[in-house]
Amino acid sequence: MITNDLQPLSIVDNVGFVEYTKKLQPLYSLPNRKVLSNTMLPFKYNEVRKKLHYLLNIVTHISVTTDMWTSDSQKSFLSVTSHFVRDNKMISAVLSTKEILGNHTSQNIATELKLIFDEWSVFDKIVTVVSDNGANIKKAIIEMLQKHHHPCVAHTLNLCVIDAIKAVPQVTVLITKCRAIVTYFNHSSQATEKIKNMQKQMGVTELRLKQDVPTRWNSTLIMMERICLVKEPLSAIITSLPNSPDFLNSSEWETLLDYTNLFKPVEAMTTELSGENYPTMSLVVPLIRGLQYAVRNRKMKTVEGESLKSRLLEVVWRRLGQLESDKMCAKSTFLDPRFKKIAFGNEIYANNTTKWLVEEVTSLIRQQNTSVSTNTPREASVDKSEVSLWDLLDVRVAEAKTICQNAPNVNANIQLEQYLRQNFVDRSNNPLDYWNRSQSTFPELYMLSKKYLCIPATSVPSDRVFSRAGQIINDRRNRLKGDKLDMIIFLNSNLNIEGV
Structure with missing residues (x-):
């Protein structure tokens, strides 16, 4: 429960859980939090760690991803995931989620990465390290560790979309208007109830508006797509709401449709490259060409849509075109x-x-x-007075x-x-x-x-680690120590790996 469901260690002290356990089996004695934290968790961690270490020891090549993250409690963590081929299967395993003390300098990052690589005895097996394009982490990998660095393609795609949108001011304005509409409905129970009732009256599926995260373009795409889906009930009630935000006019609705149509191939490519159970680096070159083809053949209905399309093609070629020549x-x-x-x-x-x-x-x-030649012993001298039927073939x-x-x-x-x-x-x-x-x-x-083929195209595996870390470090577990967090994430990620 602690590692699979990411339950807090303190669950064994909760009155409701204690009573529930007694009802299930009165004779069972729950371990207290100290035993759970200091004995059971480390024991299981060491058991699984030993098995993973064996797997890493017998493979010849691995690739790793790494990223940094700061929790709500202002603690900084560095994650490292490993990726290798074993028995013709892709294996992805978390190696470490380590708390980083001090400044995020390239020297500090390099030191921590080297400690992790040496701890797992993989330093000389690393083919490449995949991360975002942060100057400090790139310098740590390339200059200090002298390892090959590959930029996260998903991160680069994100930058392509951001660059394209910034180049078309009308689209930026449109996104701002959509964001204001979603924020209004998310903060107004009256507005939420009205749109819900209108959807019932119209006999359409009840859908809530979705708020985006400005740093993740695909969440903005999801927000825009959802607004398109609720256009009719939204249009029917917006004028009757107090202090309602500015609504979209007809030309803006057309631009919105162009936006969602244009960026769907980018979202599909990001999803394809973010997998962990199949090779992804080999997909990069054909998908870049496929993306260019798909975008070029998208039919835009507005001037803004055409401008966005031209800009996206230009920035994709500038940022990703060179990957075809990347070794x-x-x-x-x-x-x-x-x-x-x-x-x-x-x-x-x-x-x-x-x-x-x-x-x-x-x-x-x-x-x-x-x-x-160095290991093969010399053949013993053979009496050639007797000729074998196979001598001629042996010579050839x-x-x-x-x-x-x-x-x-x-x-x-x-x-x-x-x-x-x-x-x-x-x-x-x-x-x-x-x-x-x-x-x-x-x-x-x-x-x-x-x-x-073991090289991941993105650092998404490390991002997923931090998604789990965010679930663990919350109000109920804000005092959880870094080593315990590392153990829980390690077990959560690696318990189901074949061979572990």
Whole structure:
């Protein structure tokens, strides 16, 4: 109950819960809060932690996301989540939710991240660290930890929408008017009751207006969509309400429809990239191209809508267009058997990615050949006075092996060409299933697929950690210590992971 349902530790002291427990089983003795906090919780945490540590120890590559958050009690926390491929499945696990003391300098952030990475023995296994574009966290990752940093694509999409809206003042005014209408209804029980009754009279579904969070554009989209859905009952009662806010005119309603129509593909892309149970970095390149195509083909009815559309296309290309040439994105896309080279809009980027992968496969083959040559004992001398029926074939096989070992670059090129000639996997299928079946056919590419397909496209996993933390640190638990919060979130997130 404490970890799954995020109940406060103090629940064992609540009179109602104590009585409820006695009714269920009079002979059961509830643990007190001290035992629960100091004995039971740490025991379970250490048990699960040991199992997760074993999983992280046997995988070769992991990617991590990280983010920072400040609670209502003004405590700052740093979250770290890990992502890796195990038994052809994506595994996501929370590593730490650590309270950060002092200023949020890049040095302090780097120090805490290094402690977490070393605690889990994963520092040398990290492929990339995904976070937002905050200058302090980027500097901590790139300059101080000398790790590859990848910006959160969801965060960048959010910035694209904000930039596009700011460029069209009429849309900003429209959002402000919609926000004022929603705020009015949320603070007026009379207005809420009136719109509810009007919806009953009209025989339509009863819907409440939704308030947005200005820092999250998709919540603004939800607010606008809801206003569109309640347009008729809203229009019927607004003039009869005291001190009602300014209402939308006909042209503003058309602009509102353009707004919701235009940004639906952006919302769909954000949702697609925010998953944790399937590879997401490989989706970035095809989804950016798909977003551009979807937005370009949206039909706008207003001048403001056309201006918003043009601006959105421009800012998406400026902020996201370069990701097609980003090595992490490009390799991940190439190694997704649903996309390969066809997802690239620019053939130059696709060819560059082929070269990068040939180089990496070549390096892996050389390493393996070196390992084989140093570990393989010399063959015992064989009496050649007797000729075997298999001697000729054995000689030819040995020659073929020598050619492959002496030309790893050729072997790498052949492997890439054969992979590209394979049929595309259906888009609804899991690409990890393909690689599980093909690991003996393309051994080096299989190794690289586990390296690049484990990278999350966003830092949303860390954001989800803070959503849970917000539920835990409330008025009933505002004195909860940082280490206990870490344990509860860790168990809440990791108890159901396969193998843990």
